Amino acid sequence: MPANMISKILEKAVHPLDVIAPHVKSEAARTSVLRNPNMEKLQKGYLFPEISRKHEAHLKKNPDAKVISLGIGDTTEPIPRVIASAMAEYALALSTPEGYQGYGPEQGQMNLRKVIADKVYPNMGIKESEVFISDGAQCDIARLQMLFGPNVTIAVQDPTFPGYVDNGVIVGQTGEADEAGRYAGISYMRCAPENHFFPDLSRVPRTDVIFFCSPNNPTGHAASAAQLRELVDFARRNGSIIVFDAAYAWYVSDDDDGDGSNTNSKKPRSIYEVPGAREVAIEICSFSKFAGFTGVRLGWAVVPGELRYADGSPVARDFDRIVCTCFNGASSVAQAGGLACLATEEGRDAVRRVVGVYKENARVLVDTFASLGKEVYGGADSPYVWVRFPGRRSWDVFAEILDKTHVITVPGSGFGPGGEGFVRVSAFNSRDRVLEAAARLRKYLA
């Protein structure tokens, strides 16, 4: 496993000083600039480098082990040729007087904005001017937190992708973290099998902003239409803003949503399928996990014109200013690739096939754990499988699986206290490796 993969485990790791600046002596001179107190609040992340340390120790102990990573959510399938070719052609054209383009609009190429509005949000009233192209959902989370600033209160799911919280800490929205890793000032909404991975909103305090990821990372749960209606109603009653992270929306199956309330309704792929969402919700999305653009970097945010602050000013205007001031647009080459993903039936089919590979991987993993009698969630609408090991610490399970099967997973507690007792297993790997991992897991867990 290369060093960059290790640093990517649990999405974000903190590197020790000896990696950053191995040559610097500790008695070096120093400036008199005070360290940003918000940076000091960020948890040191001892837990996260711990994975790479354990992995390295494992390789030392088992130098011939064929380790299979079902850890970090990193794509492995090649980008479909039609999409890669579009990027290559665009790049080559940059060497010609006719094809050269300098700065594009910070908000993205209008043809890409339009195809997203038309193809991703059909009949949802999203206009191209409301779509802001970005270099990925994680960067949009940072820009949205800069937009909101230090004075807002936020709520997050527990467990959840750590980016919402970490960027909130950086801009100064929180106090210190307690021993369990919860920051003062943040509302943590527990999402567990017991509540169908949806918080009891009658017990959730009002916050200015609610970060909600569906299909969820790490639990793999896609919220039902009824759940999202409840969420939107809650936000409307409270005058809150929802930031809906739809990075895994393309993994939602076409089946009925199965929440029992309406057997004809599908699980929503966008918050804007819910009536009334335009006035209260921002949506972020990404080409990373559906087109394999993790390294190419492309995503978008939708900020509807109807979304307004208490003073009546449109949120989109301030976000536009953030995009123009803190950002300069996504790479034009990546945007050419994004257009090829969505503009033609050929591109959309190619992308669906890639998603299908990972979904089938997820099914294999779900079946593996289910056949072993494990409590297993996710996978049906998500590349992530969430497995419960009752009464055990996530880290112990992680270590045991690694020790006995040479398979890397992610301890659920890395996603918040609510993840304790679970591990996340990622479907992002080749079919062969997933099948091999499944075979090893069956042998070990049987």
Add this chain to the structure above:
Amino acid sequence: MPANMISKILEKAVHPLDVIAPHVKSEAARTSVLRNPNMEKLQKGYLFPEISRKHEAHLKKNPDAKVISLGIGDTTEPIPRVIASAMAEYALALSTPEGYQGYGPEQGQMNLRKVIADKVYPNMGIKESEVFISDGAQCDIARLQMLFGPNVTIAVQDPTFPGYVDNGVIVGQTGEADEAGRYAGISYMRCAPENHFFPDLSRVPRTDVIFFCSPNNPTGHAASAAQLRELVDFARRNGSIIVFDAAYAWYVSDDDDGDGSNTNSKKPRSIYEVPGAREVAIEICSFSKFAGFTGVRLGWAVVPGELRYADGSPVARDFDRIVCTCFNGASSVAQAGGLACLATEEGRDAVRRVVGVYKENARVLVDTFASLGKEVYGGADSPYVWVRFPGRRSWDVFAEILDKTHVITVPGSGFGPGGEGFVRVSAFNSRDRVLEAAARLRKYLA
């Protein structure tokens, strides 16, 4: 002139609501979330959309006018074939199992970091681990301001690129702006012909951070070795951090620096040419203006391991955390292009030829204004030419030049109060258009 070019004038424009959300009625519902007070402080930018309004009005009045833009600093020369081909090959390889790569390290590919350390900073002691690849200098400015946080004090040159100040306002470093556009809490260091474009540091108060751009945007002045020694000494005495913006470093000529102090010394292309800079300086740089990557998006920041906060903790460690939390790395395709710019003599020569085109354009513009008896600065070490019109308002000169010659410039006052009485003329255009603009200017100004 397409809309995105107009919005790019003066680098950052604020869009009116009717562009962002033309369909939204003002009586729409609103949330109860308070607008970020730091966003409210940002100047409305009435001045900036004013350029596009004047341009549009000009086109209405003169529908057949062949307008030549010497306004925004946007590159026009094609990217050299050897570099575009490297990007195309990398993109195509992403469609193969052997060539596919997902997430790269957030800090950038190590081979690119190493070639930058070796080729851009030879004999300056910069290690690859100290080079952080980015999607451009503007984005690094935003990330650096997030790193520093709301409590630091900052100094900027006046006039200067507005990004340092605007991002400082967003993170909460300032009070309100006065009528001249100066924010409370920022130290503005006047840089004018009268002080050789270098502030009298004996009258500059200590600040935590000093943003210094050389060759400067907009004045085109490249600081001499003696000036930068003075700056580094000032920072070391005060325990300050310098953020040195070297986005135009490749435009510095090989001639003697001409400050009279040492006829054998060249003007530095990096702050790290100055002894003692490693302990006090961050450097940001970009592929935009030297390789035509304005749309491709690629840059880097150097944060030396020796640079430390008052508590002794390394700035690089917190910056690494920012890069991993708020960013996910530059596009891998862009990085392949960056490598092709620097790794071979062929790439470096190709890039130098492109820079040479713009430098020759700048020489034409300088000669034009000089032959007309104008006070003209910059151009020799920069793509920007800075022309004084004593006793006149920048906006009036801008309007008059546009009216009489159909040439777009940038009013100097857009870069700060210190730019009043000047216009910036950009060398970023084709040779033909620059010659045509020069001919029109000679005719009009003669």
